Amino acid sequence: MTKVVFNAVSKRYAAYFRPADRLRELVWPRRGTASGEFWALREVSFDVATGETLCLIGANGSGKSTSLQLAAGILRPTEGTVEVQGRVAALLELGAGFHPDFTGRENARLSASLFGLSGREIRDRFAGIEEFAEIGDFMDRPVKTYSTGMVVRLAFAVAISVEPEILLVDEALAVGDYYFRQRCMRKVHELRRKRVTILFVSHAMADVQALGTRALWLDGGRVAELGEPSAVVRKYLARMADRIRTSSAAGPGAPGPEAPTEIAPARAAARNLPNIDQRFGTGRAEVTGIEVLDGRGRAARALVPCQQTTVRITARAARRIAAPNIGFMMRNHLGIDFAGTNTAREGCPMDPMEPGEARTVDFHLDVPELYAGSFSFAPAIADGDLVNYEICDWVDNALALPMARGPGEVYGYMHLPCRAEVVDVREI
Numbered sequence: 481m482t483k484v485v486f487n488a489v490s491k492r493y494a495a496y497f498r499p500a501d502r503l504r505e506l507v508w509p510r511r512g513t514a515s516g517e518f519w520a521l522r523e524v525s526f527d528v529a530t531g532e533t534l535c536l537i538g539a540n541g542s543g544k545s546t547s548l549q550l551a552a553g554i555l556r557p558t559e560g561t562v563e564v565q566g567r568v569a570a571l572l573e574l575g576a577g578f579h580p581d582f583t584g585r586e587n588a589r590l591s592a593s594l595f596g597l598s599g600r601e602i603r604d605r606f607a608g609i610e611e612f613a614e615i616g617d618f619m620d621r622p623v624k625t626y627s628t629g630m631v632v633r634l635a636f637a638v639a640i641s642v643e644p645e646i647l648l649v650d651e652a653l654a655v656g657d658y659y660f661r662q663r664c665m666r667k668v669h670e671l672r673r674k675r676v677t678i679l680f681v682s683h684a685m686a687d688v689q690a691l692g693t694r695a696l697w698l699d700g701g702r703v704a705e706l707g708e709p710s711a712v713v714r715k716y717l718a719r720m721a722d723r724i725r726t727s728s729a730a731g732p733g734a735p736g737p738e739a740p741t742e743i744a745p746a747r748a749a750a751r752n753l754p755n756i757d758q759r760f761g762t763g764r765a766e767v768t769g770i771e772v773l774d775g776r777g778r779a780a781r782a783l784v785p786c787q788q789t790t791v792r793i794t795a796r797a798a799r800r801i802a803a804p805n806i807g808f809m810m811r812n813h814l815g816i817d818f819a820g821t822n823t824a825r826e827g828c829p830m831d832p833m834e835p836g837e838a839r840t841v842d843f844h845l846d847v848p849e850l851y852a853g854s855f856s857f858a859p860a861i862a863d864g865d866l867v868n869y870e871i872c873d874w875v876d877n878a879l880a881l882p883m884a885r886g887p888g889e890v891y892g893y894m895h896l897p898c899r900a901e902v903v904d905v906r907e908i
Contacts, residue, residue: 481565484528484551484646484677489560491521491546491701520546521701523560531675535682535692535709537716542698544681548572548648551679566645566677569595571635578631580624584615587623588638595642605641612667613637614660629660636664646677665691685713686851686893710852710885714782717854717882758876765801765833765872767859769794770808770879785849785886794840795861797833801872802863804830806841809858811877818855824866849886849895856880 495518521543528534536544549555550562552570578587588609592602610619613633618626626634639647649668668691671678682688688695688709695712697705699719705712752769773790774780780789793806807822823830823841833839860874888895 481530483530483563483565484534484679485561485563486524486526486547486550487561487563489521489524489547489550489557489562490519491543491550491555492558493518493520519701521550521557521698524698524701524703525560526696526703526706528677528679530677531672532693533672533678533680533691535680535688535695536698537682537685537688537695537713538698538704539720543701544698545572545650547698548650548679548681551646552648564646567596567642568646568648569639569642569644570648571639572648572650578623578635581622583622584613584619584626584634588619588634591635591638592642595638595644597642609634609637609641612640612663633660636667640667640671644671644676646679647671648679650681651683685717685853688713689852713852714882714885717782717852720854720880720882753875753878755877755879756875759874761860761871761873763872764799764863764870765795765797765804765861767793767795767861767873767875767878768838770857770859770875772857772879772881780881782882782884783847783850783855784884785847787847789845789847791843791845791857792840793843793859794838795833795859795873796838797835799835801833801861803865803869804833804839805862805864805869806830806839807860807862808843809860811856811858812853822860822862848897849888849890850883851890851893852883852885854880854882 524543524547526534536547538544546555548570549572550557551564552568552572553564554570554572578591582590585606588606589602592605592609593599597605613619613630613636615626615630615633618630619634623631623634647668665687668678668680672691678691680688680691692709694707695705695709696703697712697716704719705715753767754770769792771790771792772780772783773792774784775788777790783789791808793808795804795806797804805822805824807820807825809820810818812818821843826843828841830839830841856877857879858874858876859878861872862869863872864870886895
């Protein structure tokens with residue numbers, strides 16, 4: 481029976497002003513020259529039983545990788561206890577354990593032996609390692625000549641070849657190409673069916689919901705939420721969206737809980753951009769605000785499937801804009817352009833804008849059933865038509881919202897509007 485148990489685990493790192501302070505403490509440990517401390521984990525408790533898949537989520541620096549390193553035995557807790565029963569295979573830091581001057585074959589054999597395989601077992605399984613890694617002649621070349629994707633291929637192939645009882649996977653799979661990543665995910669599903677215990681760290685919320693039996697959200701080294709993946713993911717994405725909206729100082733008219741209950745088409749969007757990752761354009765006009773409103777005209781806290789949503793964008797002209805075209809691009813959690821539109825595309829022509837004139841446009845959407853994730857909106861204004869145009873202002877990731885869970889399961893990225901019909905087939 482395999483299990484992983486964290487009992488009130490805390491992990492502390494000493495901080496030093498100068499490298500010499502670290503050396504001095506090694507020589508005279510009782511004098512204590514550390515100038516400060518950093519707690520990567522504070523009183524974290526959870527347990528993972530045989531066959532469970534626990535997905536760890538959270539922002540960078542929240543303690544996810546530290547937790548896996550403690551489970552792997554690489555680190556020891558400062559306080560509390562970590563109990564692990566079962567053969568562990570870990571895919572943590574990229575290329576960890578590989579010697580750059582050894583060939584892939586030599587590194588694979590060394591890693592497999594460290595996992596506890598005998599020489600005969602390694603020989604019997606090596607063909608499978610080569611087949612899964614698919615790096616060809618590079619197997620006999622030094623690892624320092626590998627690309628990052630090739631290192632991941634070899635590391636994952638070795639990790640699964642040892643037939644682990646407990647598999648620890650950090651964010652390394654995100655480095656591989658799409659084809660190999662799909663193969664890895666299929667293998668992880670296969671290990672789940674074999675009741676292998678898995679601890680999986682990912683920023684891809686779709687993977688978390690597809691793989692996890694439970695999800696653990698770490699925030700600042702502490703447990704923020706532990707439970708059913710969909711529920712934990714929704715709370716996590718809502719918190720991230722709130723942080724994005726409040727990352728810049730709130731200006732006058734910022735969306736709040738007291739927003740009007742009816743959409744007022746004549747009212748300009750709040751003159752506030754919650755976030756600006758990047759901004760470009762000629763500057764002849766600027767986007768001054770964006771809001772996403774629910775069906776009652778309130779500031780939306782999430783995108784709700786099958787519900788009408790309004791994206792409201794306000795722009796102001798600095799110089800005359802002969803053919804204004806206002807629109808937005810919607811991106812998924814990977815930063816990929818997911819969907820977009822503009823007034824020209826929707827057949828909504830606008831009169832020219834004179835200097836100082838502001839214009840507000842409402843885009844009324846029927847949100848489809850999409851996978852759980854975070855989606856950002858990049859508003860823009862251009863001068864011209866769909867073929868010939870000039871970008872006046874484009875604001876990347878001005879607003880981000882999580883996708884709420886819909887009435888049914890979403891297989892893949894979205895649920896297509898569909899009607900199923902049973903047709904009788906009779907023998908002729």
